[in-house]
Amino acid sequence: MRDLLADTAERAARHLTSLPDRRVAPAPDAVRALAHLDEPFPDHSTDPSDVVATLDALVTPATIGIPGPRFFGFVAGGALPAALAANWLAGAWDQNTVYATVTPGVVKLEAVALRWLLEIFGLPSTCGAAFVTGATVANFSALAAARHVVLERAGWNVEADGLYGAPPITVVVGAEVHPSVTKSLGMLGLGRSRVVTIPVDDQGRMRPDRLPTLDGPAIVCTQVGNVNTGASDAVREICERVRDSGAWVHVDGAFGLWARAAPAHAHLVEGVQLADSWATDAHKWLNVPFDSGLAFVRDGEALRSAMAVAAEYLPPTGPVRNPGEYTPELSRRARGAEVWAALKQLGREGLADLVERNCRLATRFAEGLAAAGHEILNDVVLNQVLVSFGPPEVTNRVIADLQADGTCWCGGTVWQGRTAMRISVSCWMTDEADVDRSLAVMLRLAERHGGP
Ligand SMILES: *Cc1c(COP(=O)(O)O)cnc(C)c1O
Numbered sequence: 001m002r003d004l005l006a007d008t009a010e011r012a013a014r015h016l017t018s019l020p021d022r023r024v025a026p027a028p029d030a031v032r033a034l035a036h037l038d039e040p041f042p043d044h045s046t047d048p049s050d051v052v053a054t055l056d057a058l059v060t061p062a063t064i065g066i067p068g069p070r071f072f073g074f075v076a077g078g079a080l081p082a083a084l085a086a087n088w089l090a091g092a093w094d095q096n097t098v099y100a101t102v103t104p105g106v107v108k109l110e111a112v113a114l115r116w117l118l119e120i121f122g123l124p125s126t127c128g129a130a131f132v133t134g135a136t137v138a139n140f141s142a143l144a145a146a147r148h149v150v151l152e153r154a155g156w157n158v159e160a161d162g163l164y165g166a167p168p169i170t171v172v173v174g175a176e177v178h179p180s181v182t183k184s185l186g187m188l189g190l191g192r193s194r195v196v197t198i199p200v201d202d203q204g205r206m207r208p209d210r211l212p213t214l215d216g217p218a219i220v221c222t223q224v225g226n227v228n229t230g231a232s233d234a235v236r237e238i239c240e241r242v243r244d245s246g247a248w249v250h251v252d253g254a255f256g257l258w259a260r261a262a263p264a265h266a267h268l269v270e271g272v273q274l275a276d277s278w279a280t281d282a283h284k285w286l287n288v289p290f291d292s293g294l295a296f297v298r299d300g301e302a303l304r305s306a307m308a309v310a311a312e313y314l315p316p317t318g319p320v321r322n323p324g325e326y327t328p329e330l331s332r333r334a335r336g337a338e339v340w341a342a343l344k345q346l347g348r349e350g351l352a353d354l355v356e357r358n359c360r361l362a363t364r365f366a367e368g369l370a371a372a373g374h375e376i377l378n379d380v381v382l383n384q385v386l387v388s389f390g391p392p393e394v395t396n397r398v399i400a401d402l403q404a405d406g407t408c409w410c411g412g413t414v415w416q417g418r419t420a421m422r423i424s425v426s427c428w429m430t431d432e433a434d435v436d437r438s439l440a441v442m443l444r445l446a447e448r449h450g451g452p
Helices: 002-018 030-035 050-063 079-092 104-121 136-153 179-185 236-246 256-261 299-305 337-372 390-406 431-447
Strands: 128-132 168-176 196-197 218-221 246-254 277-281 293-297 382-386 412-416 417-423
Touching: 030 050, 030 299, 050 246, 050 390, 079 299, 079 337, 104 128, 104 256, 104 293, 128 136, 136 179, 136 218, 136 246, 136 299, 168 179, 168 390, 179 218, 236 412, 246 431, 256 277, 256 337, 256 417, 293 299, 299 431, 337 417, 337 431, 382 390, 390 412, 390 417, 390 431
Parallel strands: 168 196, 168 218, 218 246, 246 277
Antiparallel strands: 128 293, 277 293, 382 417, 412 417
């Protein structure tokens, strides 16, 4: 075991240190070589060291450089050193992080991380929280608590009786709601399409003046950090407008909520603390390994009511928080260890610096592209940049060539009818030189394809 783990650590370190110089997208040959994995299920066993050697030989070259400094696709941070190391150690601990009495160490880490997170986001210390796989499941968990409360107020127990015959719930979303919220509404029986969709402004922000008059059970889904523009809904105004109706306000802040941690950007999400529930990711801006998301619910008992189960063979609820009483999963890994480690490594200053630096580098991209005559479609307020290189086919060709070139990686999007390349700066490792090196390739490819 010792030799195997040492050998694995050596291989992992070799991979990580190669990232700054390695191509970001895997080479086509490396992807083709994955066919060697298509063997029948073996009859005989294989030595563990050969298993790891096979993984490293075939899969390492076929990975995309998400943990490296020039991956600007989606919103994906790399793994901070302490977070990756905590992930390894937690893998060795192999703790089922459900009950405080059974796995006290990792439960403690989750509790401390939770206390720090509530302080970072300025949320009430009474919040219930779920450490889950990502913002999708965080949205699902928080909206399950919302469903519980708005129906309980109408005299209905949704966990016991389901939605058959229940009072209807009005669900309000903005026109640029993230598909993970829509999917969560579907999984909760609230309907992906059975929603009131209100218009957004030219940055994708929900227009509070277009909120309907709400009456009876209602949930309003807001967003901070639009996945295209980085813009945030006016959560304060939305909360104030619907307060008298008793509607539940949820915030999808998968990456945007982290603006709260950065003094120069906190004003963008001012007012989020007035909502009833929040979803965010740790594997995006906090730079912990996948998969790690967080749900917070002001009324912690509501989340517990939606998620807790009891059985004779399971330990009873005690005075210490049992993480598994707040999550859809029963068995779950110790992802709080990585969140704790990342926060411990960064501290308040390091976290603020990470967010500010990424935002500064996004602005550097936008300025460099605009100076060369390319159109920036969004107000670059956070870490997201949308750039058009001209007609859709030109922009798409630049994106395809950029991905094939390997210097960096960006994806495409169609936003408010415009085809654009999306640049998302989210990794702790990215610096000015990475931006300039990537910009140079973008500008060269854009010129080759005829723009601007
Ligand atoms: C990324 C994202 C999600 C989904 O998060 P996952 O971690 O992929 O589940 C939800 N909402 C927004 C705004 C996002 O950016």
